[in-house]
Amino acid sequence: MKMQYLSFFRSLFGAKEQPSGAGKPKRVIITSSSQPEVLHKRMREKEMSHGETVKADLSPVRLERSYGKMVMYFCPMKSIEVLETLSPGDGGSIPALAKVEGLTIPKDFKPGLYKLKNVTVTSNGTMQVKATEQTTWEVAEVEWV
Numbered sequence: 224m225k226m227q228y229l230s231f232f233r234s235l236f237g238a239k240e241q242p243s244g245a246g247k248p249k250r251v252i253i254t255s256s257s258q259p260e261v262l263h264k265r266m267r268e269k270e271m272s273h274g275e276t277v278k279a280d281l282s283p284v285r286l287e288r289s290y291g292k293m294v295m296y297f298c299p300m301k302s303i304e305v306l307e308t309l310s311p312g313d314g315g316s317i318p319a320l321a322k323v324e325g326l327t328i329p330k331d332f333k334p335g336l337y338k339l340k341n342v343t344v345t346s347n348g349t350m351q352v353k354a355t356e357q358t359t360w361e362v363a364e365v366e367w368v
């Protein structure tokens with residue numbers, strides 16, 4: 224009898240009956256093997272410099288599970304599409320180290336290739352890829368040669 228009332232109130236207030244932890248976004252990280260040198264190369268190709276911040280799409284990046292975490296790899300990345308320059312650079316060199324901030328994916332996402340859309344990319348001290356309110360992940364189309 225109690226369960227009926229509980230289900231009624233859950234449906235009334237929009238709560239979903241899911242096991243604890245289900246549906247929570249999973250944090251995305253990078254590791255020393257994430258190949259930040261590829262991000263560095265793509266940023267140089269776009270003639271970015273130290274201190275510059277852009278809103279961009281990165282495509283494709285690879286997501287892989289490792290010890291319960293989702294690791295992002297830059298190795299397959301073919302391009303950075305600069306959507307908007309938020310602040311100009313100072314002409315200096317782009318740093319070699321990278322980090323990501325605020326990137327999450329839905330828990331049910333599978334490893335694979337994705338287009339990471341609407342992130343900010345900054346090169347001040349480290350290369351930084353940061354999530355924005357508009358950041359999305361889109362499954363990347365694979366071109367076989």
